[in-house]
Amino acid sequence: MYYDPFVLPFMIGLNILCIYLVVTYVRWIRSFSRADRHTILKNMISIKTLRACKEIFLESLVHHKIYRTSPFLGYMHMCFGLGWFLLIVVGKIESLVYHTSLFNPPYFAIFFRFFHPANEAFPHSNVFAFLMDLILLMILSGLALAWFKRLYSRLLGMKRTTRHRPFDRLILTVLWLIFPVRFLAESFTSGSRGGGSFLTHSAGEFFASFLPVESLSYPMWWVYSSVLGIFFLLLPFSRYMHIPTEMVYIFLKNWGVKQGRKFTAISKFQLYACSRCGICIDQCQLGSSLGLTTTQPVYFLKKIRHHEDYSQEIDNCLMCGRCENACPVDLHLNLLRLSQRKDYTHITKNTYTYIPAPRIPKARVAYFAGCMGHLTPGVIRAMRQLFEKAGIEYTFIDEQNGICCGRPMMLSGNYNAASIVVERNRTAILNSGAEILVTSCPICYTTFKENYHLNLKIMHHTEYIAQLISQGLLHPHASELRTVFHNPCELGRGNGICESPMQVLQAVSRPVPTKYDGKKSLCCGGSLANLHITPTQRSRLSEDALNAYLSYHPDVLVTACPLCKKTFAKNHHTVPIKDIAEIVAENC
Amino acid sequence: MNPMNVIIIGAGTAGCEAAYRLAKAGFTVELVEKECTPGGNLNNWFQLFPDRKQASALRQLLQQQVEHPSIRLHTDTVPVKIERQDARHYAMELDNGARLEGNALLVTTGFRTFDASRKEEYGYGIYENVITSVELENYFANRQILTSTGKRPERIGLIQCVGSRDEKMCNFHCSKVCCITAVKQAMELRELLPDAEILCFYMDMRMFGPGYEEMYREAQEKYNIKFVRGRLSEASENQAKQVVVKCEDTLVGKPMRMTLDLMVLMVGMEASDGSRWVAKELQLPLAPNGFIQPGDPHYATNRTAVEGVFVAGCATSPMNLTDTLTDARSAALAIGEFLNGNEHYN
Structure with a gap:
């Protein structure tokens, strides 16, 4: 039996952590709704579980999404995640090969270099020693980057880094100590007894030349075990709770539990x-x-x-x-x-009775301009022209007594009030008998898709124009205009519509690629969702965003959202700001 | 000894008046104007409030004044570079190649009217029968009010606070003169169109000058102008090219909707491009609303943060003609004291 009292801090910490995690997660999972629990059970034994495992490997260990932000940052996180994981796995295999029993205690693999007499060779022992040193080196290199990042975050692709609580800084120190201490413990052991590979063996010889490694190695193992134990005990109360929680979250997400x-x-x-x-x-x-x-x-x-x-x-x-x-x-x-915004309005079914129910002529295509569309008559005029040019018969749902789609109220947390508006609009849309609903406003578009439960095709006018062009119903001619496209938040990031606007712009102009293309677009500052900043702050935000786009020197800045257009246009500028429908209408 | 020289940028009302007063006080003046004739925004006006005097009368007076032998007028040119050697020595290059030198600088770059197309919901530039208050003055000059389809308008709406007191446009300031301009224009409209319905949509009626409140009352009692307290929310155009407006009558508390044959936007004032350029060139601080910040709101209204650089008229804030003329004379006095070395306030 391999045992030494120094493993106690590690074992105590690990056991308490495991019990704490199991109790916490079980409590949380028990509070899921019946429907959610049912979904989990249904999807548990399916391909989705494998998909979750793959995601855990890619995200929790390799951290591949961080590579998009910066390769350095990705490497740093991978060193910790994948490195530590490999250290545990390879260490476990190594201990199995040596000991041949699956049921050796967990600390045996972790403190293998202590328990394993170096002169006793076993199959591939040199290979294992080499691998373990290599992995340790990888983690230490990540650690060096992490130190460096604290000092010079900008060089690693981050302008600003998180300000942490003192407690989190304490556990960060503990975490950063773990691997150097392991390195020292293994080196000192190797210096006195031999063993290890290119890293710990060489370091061991080096330390032995001027330090009493014989008497230092045992206390160092105590330190290593204690740091691990302290880390495990502090983990639930620190940000490192993300390590176990993220994995459980990935499973739950893949099994179909949704954030409402x-x-x-x-x-x-x-x-x-x-x-x-x-x-x-x-x-x-x-x-x-x-x-x-x-x-x-x-x-x-x-x-x-x-x-x-x-x-x-x-x-x-x-x-x-x-x-x-x-x-x-x-x-x-x-x-x-x-989820934190409170429902506070007192709007009832009677609030909007003064608005008469509109009588809408029936047609296959219905057009909804939205409130913001009505504030930008240029967009509506362009859409009318395009419908006419393409020979489409359409019905204009909110031409006369338009009602808001409800999204501004939803974004402020007022779902009950919004549901009344939604119901009125929904009736109007369904009464039109349309098969396709075209809207000019990405805000309305999102709401129609997410909250209206309409059994018809919902299209933003960008998609619809792209379709009309590809069907040969519209024949725009390519102009020489240099255009930069500002993809509205709700259209690009919100609904993933990035292709259609580019197709349309390529047909009518010469689009200039920018680093804000697609889902990386900026916010114009007109956001309905922010209930806090002042108009002056909004102006500064939109001025900054506008200047970022204008630095590409377009002839026209094109967008596809009436709110974005209005927000940008309020600044006094020489470059015109137009909706994509207007650009097409001008070149048809 | 040569008389001391003052450079004035902008030959609008303030620039002309200040130039004349300085010339009369024995200084020579270099007066720079970007247009072909002096007069500035006054050139776009037909009648003045509150006495309904012809704007051309005042314009002629100002133009006569700047013919003073000590005033050198440079029209159709703009400065491209201003050099301040010290508080009492300035050199200015014009885009026509001329180089002017002076011992003090007066900025009278005035205002620009708000570009109504930035407020797209009102449909200016999109709907045919939406015009601005400046364009209406032009109609008055021609004594004819017709819609785009050539008809006499039966219902006209004047919309207040277009680009003023508008948080969304980030123009928080009041342009002061639009309220009384609307009252004046409504009366002129009534004289040309005795049977038309004339409405004025307002937030507040700010009748600050002498005779203004009386004029406002007269407009309601004698001229049958309807004043509706409420801001326009949106406008659209119908088949007959009329403007359909939506708004809330906030005194009654009801939303309303009506058709107008002609809609007039009372455009507010913003700091002119010239003011912004000069401010940048001379590092003059701007107030949050974009106008040039005077040295002190009470004692040094014509001085700026830069010694030797003075300012007058609408370059500092929206003003009516009366105040602009007074401010120009005050600036002439301040410059005179500065150049003669007997300033009163420090």
Whole structure:
């Protein structure tokens, strides 16, 4: 039996952690709704579980999404995640080959170099020693990068890095100690007894030349075991809770549990799965344009978790989704924010009775301009021209007594009020007997798709124009205009429509590629979702975004959202801002 | 000894008046104007409030004044470079190649009217029968009000606060003169169209000047102008090219909808491009609304943060003609004291 009292801190820490995690997760999972639990059971034994395993490998270990932000940052996270995982797995295999029993105690593999007399060779022992040293070196190189990142975050592709609580800094120190201590313990052992490979063996000889490694090695193993034990004990109360939680979250997500508009158990999993990597910080224009540094998801979730006051942060978010798009853990950051907004209006079914029910002529295609569309008559005029040119018979749903789609109320948390508006609009749309609903506003588009449960094809006018062109119903001619496209948040990131606008623009102009193309677009600053910033702050934000686009010197800045158009156009500028429908109508 | 020289940028109302007063006080003046004739925004106006005087009368007076032998007028040119050697020495290059030198600088770059197409929901530039208050003055000059389809309008709406007091446009300031301009224009409309319905949509009626409140009352009692308290929410165009507007009558608390044959947007004032350029060139601080910040709101309204550079008229804030003329004379006085070395306030 291999045993030494120094393994006790490690074993105590590990056991307490495991018990704590199991109890916590079981409690959370028990609070899932019946429907969610049913979904989990249904999907548990299916291909989805394998998919989750693959995702865990790619995200929790390799951290491949972080590579998109910066290869350095990705490598650093991979060193810790994959490195530590390999250290455990290869170490376990090594101990199995040596001991041939699957049931050797868990500490045996971790402290293998202590228990294994170096002169006793076993199959491939040199290969294992080499591998273990290589993995340790990989982790240490990641550690060096992490230190470096704390000092010079900009060089690793992050302008700003997360501000942590003192407690988190303590556990960070503990974590950073683990691997150097292991390195020292293994080196000292190797220096006195031999063993190890290129790294620990050479280091051991080096240390032995000037240190009493014989008497230092045993205390160093005590230190190593203690640091591990302390790390495990502190983990549940620190941000490193994300390590186990992210894996459970990935399973639950793949099994089909969805984040709704309420704060539920799945929200709790997400709260704890946030690693506070801080990648969201650079994405947030409230930070880069306005210098607001407490509202980014990393801080918002931190405040919820530690029960600090976050009332202001609830409202101070553009919900542009840039953070969500960059989040390596794939958290539903917008919905999490929304789940904290309270329903407060007193709108009833009678509130809107003064608006008569519109009589809408029937047609196969229905057009909905939306409130914002009505504030940009140029867009409506362009759409009318295009319908006419393509010879499409359409019915204009909100031409006379239009009602809001309900999204502004939903974004402020007022789902009950929104549902009344939704019901009225839904009736009007269904009465039109249309098969295709075309809208000019990406905000309405999102709501129609997510909340209206309409059994018809919903298209944003960008998609519809692209379709008319490909069907040969519209024949725009290519102009010489240099265009830059600002993809509205709700269209590109929100609904993944990135191809259609490019196809359309290529047909009518010479689009200039920018680093804000597709899902990387900026927020114009007109966001309906932010209930906190002042108009002046909004202006600064939109001015910054506009200048970022204008730095590519387009003849026209093109967008596909009436709100974006209005927001950009309020700035006094020489470059015209047009909707994609207007550009097409002008070149038809 | 040569008389001291003052450079004035902008020959609008303020520039002309200040130039004349400085010339009369014994200084020579270089007066720079980007247009072909002096007069500035006054050239676009037909009648003035509150006395309904012809704008051309005042314009002629100003133009006569700048014919003073001590005033050198440079029209159709703009400065391209301003050099401030010290508080009392300035050199300015014009785009026509001329180089001017002076001992003080007066900025009278005025205002620009708000570009109504930036407020797209009102349909300016999209709907045929939406015009601005500036264009309406032009109609008055021609004594004829017709819609785009050539008809006499039966219902006309004047829309207040277009680009002023508008949070969404980030123009928080009040342009001061649009309220009374609307009252004046509504009366002129009534004289040309005795049977038309004339409505004025407002947030507040700010009748700050002498005789203004009386004029407002007269407009309601004698001229039958309807004043509706409520801001326009949106406008659309119908088949007959009429403008269909939606708004809320906030005194009654009801949403309303009506058809207008002609819609007039009372466009507000913004800092002119010239003001912005000069401010940048001379590092003059701007107020949050974009106008040039005077040295002190009470004692140094004509001085700026840069010694020797003065400012007058609508370059500092929206003003009516009365105040602009007074401000120009005040600036002439301040410059005189500065150049003669007997300033009163520090």
